Amino acid sequence: MLQIPVLREQTDLVLAGLQKRNFPNAAQEIQALLDLDQKRRSLQTERDELLGRANALAKEIGGLMKSGQKDQAEALKAETAELKSRTKTLDEEVQHLEHALQQGLYKVPNIPHSSVPAGRSAEDNEVVLEHGSIPQLPEGAQPHWELIKQYDIIDFELGIKITGAGFPVYKGQGARLQRALINFFLDEAMKAGYTEVQPPIVVNEASGYGTGQLPDKEGQMYHATADNLYLIPTAEVPITNLYRDEIIAEGKLPIKHVGYTPCFRREAGSWGADVRGLNRLHQFDKVEIVQIQAPEKSYEALEDMSQYIQGLLQKLELPYRVLRLCGGDMGFTSALTYDMEVFSAAQGRWLEVSSVSNFETYQANRLKLRQRTEGGKPQLLHTLNGSALALPRIVAALLENNQTPDGIKLPKALHSYLGFEMITK
RNA sequence: GGAGAGAUGGGUGAGUGGCUGAAACCAGCAGUUUGCUAAACUGCCGUACCUCUAAAGGGUACCGGGGGUUCGAAUCCCCCUCUCUCCGCCA
Numbered sequence: 419m420l421q422i423p424v425l426r427e428q429t430d431l432v433l434a435g436l437q438k439r440n441f442p443n444a445a446q447e448i449q450a451l452l453d454l455d456q457k458r459r460s461l462q463t464e465r466d467e468l469l470g471r472a473n474a475l476a477k478e479i480g481g482l483m484k485s486g487q488k489d490q491a492e493a494l495k496a497e498t499a500e501l502k503s504r505t506k507t508l509d510e511e512v513q514h515l516e517h518a519l520q521q522g523l524y525k526v527p528n529i530p531h532s533s534v535p536a537g538r539s540a541e542d543n544e545v546v547l548e549h550g551s552i553p554q555l556p557e558g559a560q561p562h563w564e565l566i567k568q569y570d571i572i573d574f575e576l577g578i579k580i581t582g583a584g585f586p587v588y589k590g591q592g593a594r595l596q597r598a599l600i601n602f603f604l605d606e607a608m609k610a611g612y613t614e615v616q617p618p619i620v621v622n623e624a625s626g627y628g629t630g631q632l633p634d635k636e637g638q639m640y641h642a643t644a645d646n647l648y649l650i651p652t653a654e655v656p657i658t659n660l661y662r663d664e665i666i667a668e669g670k671l672p673i674k675h676v677g678y679t680p681c682f683r684r685e686a687g688s689w690g691a692d693v694r695g696l697n698r699l700h701q702f703d704k705v706e707i708v709q710i711q712a713p714e715k716s717y718e719a720l721e722d723m724s725q726y727i728q729g730l731l732q733k734l735e736l737p738y739r740v741l742r743l744c745g746g747d748m749g750f751t752s753a754l755t756y757d758m759e760v761f762s763a764a765q766g767r768w769l770e771v772s773s774v775s776n777f778e779t780y781q782a783n784r785l786k787l788r789q790r791t792e793g794g795k796p797q798l799l800h801t802l803n804g805s806a807l808a809l810p811r812i813v814a815a816l817l818e819n820n821q822t823p824d825g826i827k828l829p830k831a832l833h834s835y836l837g838f839e840m841i842t843k
Numbered sequence: 844g845g846a847g848a849g850a851u852g853g854g855u856g857a858g859u860g861g862c863u864g865a866a867a868c869c870a871g872c873a874g875u876u877u878g879c880u881a882a883a884c885u886g887c888c889g890u891a892c893c894u895c896u897a898a899a900g901g902g903u904a905c906c907g908g909g910g911g912u913u914c915g916a917a918u919c920c921c922c923c924u925c926u927c928u929c930c931g932c933c934a
Contacts, residue, residue, distance in 0.1 A: 476861075
């Protein structure tokens with residue numbers, strides 16, 4: 419979440435940012451928070467003064483008791499009793515205000531970076547670049563949901579039987595392709611300096627709040643209520659939370675991690691015409707890269723991550739484009755997001771396969787993730803992450819774009835991982 | 844799941860009602876000494892908020908989390924969480 423001092427001292431900047439996001443009633447909402455903050459501070463000052471007096475009295479009483487001056491001690495006790503009841507009331511008010519402020523701040527999204535275009539929806543996203551050419555498909559080319567049946571590599575009906583819609587079963591060459599992609603992505607990331615981690619795929623509530631899934635996206639995560647644990651929607655959650663409540667030494671930066679996990683998304687209310695086949699699932703595999711960086715270097719890191727992800731797409735020989743998301747389409751916690759989309763030729767659509775974001779201090783503030791700086795107070799770090807990559811839509815594009823009458827040709831980069839070069843019947 | 848023990852600063856670990864935001868040691872930082880390194884010595888060495896300020900300073904809170912007793916709680920009481928040991932169950 420945003421820091422209160424930023425709200426206080428750079429109000430105009432915050433308001434301009436919220437406007438870019440089309441955040442409703444920004445001025446009133448922020449003013450309400452500033453009022454809460456003002457009131458909290460004045461009450462805290464008052465409370466602390468009273469507590470200070472009570473502490474001094476307690477010491478005095480101790481001294482009097484020791485020297486046997488009981489009557490005088492009793493007189494002071496009476497005074498403390500009154501202080502106590504006043505501080506109690508004040509303390510309750512302060513706590514109430516702090517809570518209200520916290521709740522209010524949870525509802526304020528991150529401030530977009532200056533390069534983020536204004537806009538309301540996906541249509542206003544800015545195409546930064548396009549790479550590769552659109553493949554010419556043979557006569558009678560099929561969308562991937564037909565191909566997976568023909569080659570018997572992914573089975574949605576079986577998934578429906580054992581779990582439900584959106585939980586496909588990968589079989590044979592399909593399963594092998596999944597495993598090849600995961601290994602390829604992990605190996606590439608390690609070559610690029612990311613340290614692999616294998617985190618839990620269920621997380622507690624504190625982790626959900628740490629990276630901002632809670633309370634904003636409460637309904638989007640599967641919730642194991644018996645233990646109050648959440649199935650992760652992305653490896654970002656456990657990996658970034660590895661560093662919750664940490665103060666990192668300057669020399670340890672940047673921290674770079676890669677992790678493969680299944681991801682679980684309820685996708686409540688988002689099913690429609692464009693979600694056939696692998697386009698949208700409740701469970702899917704993803705390799706995620708995470709960086710924790712010093713504030714002055716985070717945008718450099720974001721560009722590196724973007725380049726890295728583009729390199730993967732190039733090795734997979736997929737045509738792709740890079741979008742800079744507009745204020746209205748960007749995630750709640752992000753300051754700048756690039757989406758990478760591949761062209762899935764039989765559907766004739768761009769499919770989002772990666773989203774790489776700089777959260778600046780928004781997550782770090784919740785996480786209390788800071789760096790130790792020389793001679794100064796600990797300073798909030800910047801967190802970044804990106805998919806590298808999400809598998810299902812990559813698979814969709816690979817199948818659709820590379821179909822031939824003889825089978826589906828797979829890119830060279832994967833051959834050694836697959837043990838075959840083409841999916842055949 | 845049952846029984847018991849425990850949770851203190853970066854680490855080890857003292858502390859059972861006031862002089863303890865917290866000993867000591869280790870690690871770390873700065874300095875003295877030194878041909879270099881090492882050793883020795885000296886000093887510094889938690890976080891958040893409030894207040895004040897040019898800077899310094901001052902205040903409050905925090906000893907797993909929450910509540911209570913008390914003029915006063917790391918210390919006493921209650922609840923919760925977690926860890927360890929033993930038993931049971933299981934991979």
